[in-house]
Each structure stands twice: as structure tokens, then as C-alpha cells.
Amino acid sequence: MKIIVDAMGGDNAPLEIVRGALQANETYGVEIILTGRTEAVLRAISECGRKELPKGVEIANASEVVEMSDDPATAFKVKKDSSLTVGLNLLRDGKGDAFVSAGSTGALLSGATLVVKRIRGIRRAAMAPQVPVMGGKAVLCDCGANAECTLEYLVQFAFLGSYYAQHVMGIEKPRVALLNIGAEAEKGDELRRDTFARLQELSGEGRLNFVGNIEGSTAMMGGADVIVADGFSGNVMLKSLEGTGKFLYETMKGMFARSASTKIAAVLMKECINEFKDMLNPSEVGGTPFLGISKPVIKAHGASDALAILNAVRQARDFAQSGFIGDVERDVELMRVEKS
């Protein structure tokens, strides 16, 4: 198993990215290709306390870096020798099994779509992070790649999310729900009503385990394993839960600092407070896979530290060996929606 890692992408590149990749190489025994300026990558490796390139780690030189100021739609093409484009080319050419980048989300998505390509028959790739919910995690699919969706996109996201939950998270019959503004079949707009009807049919045929419409509140309380959404409302849900988590964590921290007795409580609760924080920490949660691309591409958080990269590489490995893509390819005809 060989994972390609964009050494130059993200706020803490290259040092933290390289550190995380080296840790993954040691911890999980996966081989690593680091893409980036050879000199910068070697310096980072030396700053990690390594005198030479560890066994199973190689560098693919790339002279350019995609910046956040570059146009995401064209950056991968304009900067042909960027760490991002070099990585995607290696993935397309079968030199590695998956690609991890903490760089520009938009550039990675465009590049993945146009260099690595989508699975034949899949209309759009979806971003599908695992979000923390009561009792575990749920796949939120899509959370921002497609602001505007059609019935077919949403039906395909339902399949992609369900297959991912099954193959990569090990959930046998994932409960698939449609994010909506009420539980009843007639809720929401026309797109939601059409999608509800189609998913209901597919569920009747045993192709999916559709449990109906779901509101954000029920979703957060663990009502589904897969939350199907257009990229706009999925992103609103994701950002709202991140923001609420941060707001409540800060509020709680303030409460623990309030008086002598609450400070004692803080000491007694130290472990729990850390656990609470970790639960909401994107570095722990791992990266966001682009479902629907013909090879595994994982977007790590822009602020990724070594731990986040370690987790994203593990996730990339799990994705690559899960059989997810093969099974989507096999069943893609079933995910079609005929135009009426």
C-alpha cells in the first residue's frame, strides 16, 4: 500500500505534513510518496530528526505550490508542476493507491475530477466527512462540492454515502436519511420531495436502507449513518455543528475558570474536557474523502497538524483497501436516474 501525500499543501506545510506522513509510515507500515520541492521536503525530514529518507518513503519533486489565492478551478492546470498536480498524476498513473492533500479544497476537487476523473456514470463527486453525532459518527454527503444539485446527484450521493459507510466504516446496513426541514414526505422543496420518493422506491427494492427525511437536530442525536444533502445545506450543517461545538467548548472553559471551586472541578474533569475537545477536533476526525472519484482522494483539513495527517493517511489506506470503488463501478447502473 502506497499513499501519495501533498507535502506542500495546508497551513502547516511542509513540516507538519511530512512529520505526519513519516509517523504513518512507521505506525501503519504504509509506503509514502511525498510531493513537493525536494529541498524543502528533505529539510522537513531532517527537522523531524531523520538523517536520511526512511525506508518506504520517497520524494516526487514538484517545483510549484498551489496557493489559496490561485483560482481553484484552474490552479491544477496552470501550475502543472505543483505538488497537488504531480500527486494527482501519480495517482492516475497507478504509482500510488491514494492521495492525501491539506491544500486548497477547490483546486483538489477540480484536479481530482479532471485528472483522476470520476467513476464512469457518476455525475458529480461529493465531499463526505464523518461528523460526530450521539453514539458515533455519520457520513455527511455532500457537504460543499455541489451547491446546486439534481435528483440524480442526490440519489448517487445516497449510494456513495451508503457504500462508504458499509465498506470503510464497517456498518452493515447503513441507515440513509435525506436532510430536510421536517420528517414528513411532503416537506421541503420539489427536489427533496422527488428525492424522497426515489429513495423510498430504492429502499423498497432493497438497494438502500432509506429511513426517510431527517432534520439537523435528529441527525445530531444519531438518527442516521448517512446524511444525504445538497452541498449548500450540507455545508451549512457541517459549519453550524463545528461552530456550535467551538462556542460551547469556549463557554464551558470560561465556566471552569470562574471561581476557586470551579477550578477544582476543572482539575477533576481534565481528562473529560480533553475528550470533549477531541470529539470536535477535525484532526481526530480525519479527512474528507471525495466520493465518486475513480481513485481515493482525501482532503485533510487546511489547518492539519501531524496527527491530522497521520489520521488522514490511515483513512486513505482504509479507503484504498475497502473495495468501495470497485463495488460502485459494478453497481453504477443502479444509481442512474432516467430523465422523465
Add this chain to the structure above:
Amino acid sequence: MKIIVDAMGGDNAPLEIVRGALQANETYGVEIILTGRTEAVLRAISECGRKELPKGVEIANASEVVEMSDDPATAFKVKKDSSLTVGLNLLRDGKGDAFVSAGSTGALLSGATLVVKRIRGIRRAAMAPQVPVMGGKAVLCDCGANAECTLEYLVQFAFLGSYYAQHVMGIEKPRVALLNIGAEAEKGDELRRDTFARLQELSGEGRLNFVGNIEGSTAMMGGADVIVADGFSGNVMLKSLEGTGKFLYETMKGMFARSASTKIAAVLMKECINEFKDMLNPSEVGGTPFLGISKPVIKAHGASDALAILNAVRQARDFAQSGFIGDVERDVELMRVEKS
């Protein structure tokens, strides 16, 4: 000041509704009209320990009750003698200054729109609750009344939310932001880009204090006083923050119960834990005003207890005496969007 209260709406009607209304009459000195079956209302008043109708409290008999199973679009018309319809008629006829109901949201919205009517020139009424954010509260406008929106609706929601924040919440120059999936002007769909441009213009003319696009995360950290959204994504945000709050509160409670030492911490933190819970408690937050209706209508939470009704009546009073509706009527021409 006279507030009309639907005594029969909500999960805890009539007892908790009547209890809250009587408390509001005592606490704030507002007069109350309770709509509902006279007998049931009198029984509730007696269960509250009152031998007779308190001064300033009257009953308007209504023989029917709108049930959650009734069609929300037509219930107010089919059940002409319901506590909801009787209350709306009294409001329309100037027998009271505002109407509070914990009954069916959809029925109340249809009824308010068709009986009390919208402010002339306002295209749609919006539901605009105050949501808890870092450092205070923000108005979320719309959060579910209009799943599908036009540019004009969103521009009007921006004005309605801003005027409400100014008049009722006392914020001098409310920061108005558009809920979107990124901060940049070109983010989101066409509707968002058009709305961004128009709000930008209005801000330039000094009509609004538009601070740009906002993501759910920044919104929760207190980045705006007014969050403008279509009813679909606004509802997703509202429900996600409610669900995340509940999930994290439950998680925290579990952590405090974990061991002997965390149980000691729970005792030391008792007051803070209650405060944390209250911050997320819809009963404390108050009701949701329908902005754009020509008279104040407040939807209290379906699960309202006496405290929630007390708060909703106070909010109705503040709304009624704020001058909000008069100022919207005066400026409504400025809220028009010419079809291009």
C-alpha cells in the same frame, strides 16, 4: 398593552399556557385575552390556584382546537372557531396588540398571512428566532417559513431582520450577513451571488450594515447580529445547532457521572451546568416572531411550559411597543427589488 394568547395550542395546553399567561399578567402588568374553550380555560385558571379571573385577564371562547394532524394550510379556515383563528381575528380587529401561540407552526403562519395579512409590499413573512451565539444572540431570518426564495425575499428578510434587531433587541447598527458556504462574493449559487451584490449596494447607500457572506461556524462565533437565509438552509442551521447543543450537553452530563471524582466536579459545577443548559433551552430563548405580518405574531415552542409562555408574552409586548412594524411600513419601498 393587551396580548392575546392561544390557550389551547402546544403540547402542554391549556394548563402551562394559562399559567405562563397569568404570570406575565402579574409580572409585566400586561392585559391578557386567553382564547379557547371557556370551561377548559377556567379549569386551568383554578388549577393555577386562582379562585376567579384575575384583573386584566379575559377569555374569548373558541370551541375548536387546531390539531397537529390538521392540514396547516387550511386549518385556520376549516376550524373557524378554533383558539388559533379566534385569536388571529381578535388581533386583526384591533382587540389586542399581539398574538402568542404554541400551536401548529404551519397553521399559525398560514392564518397570520391570510387573516392578519402581510405588511403591504412585503412578499413573504419570515420566521426569525434569536439563536444563542458567542457573546449574545443573533436573529436568524428566515428559518423555515420559505423553503424556496427569490432575491427579493432575501433582501426583504435582511431588512426585516435588521429592523427587528434594532427595534426589539436594541442593537444600533446590526451587522447583517448572508448565510453562505464561504465568505467570498462569488460563493454559493446564483441566488446567493445576486443577493450578495444587492445587499452590498444597499450597504453602500447606508440602508443596511451588510458585513458580507457568513458560514455557520463564524455565525455561531458571533460574527453577525442578523443571519439572512432561505428557509431551508436557515432551518438546517437552526436544527443543527439545537441538535449539537443537545448532543454535547448529554455527552457532558455523561462525563460528570463517570466516576467518584467527576461526580464531585458535578456538584462544584452545578450552577454552571444549569446555565449551560438554559443557554440552549428554547423556553429561555423565547418565541419566534413572524416578521412581515402587519401585526405582531409570536410562535412559542410546541413544548412550551409556563416559563416559555411568560417569555413569549414579554417578547410580544416588546415587539408591539417597538415601532418595528410602523418603520417597515414607512420604508417598504426601499425593500423592493425591481425585476431586471
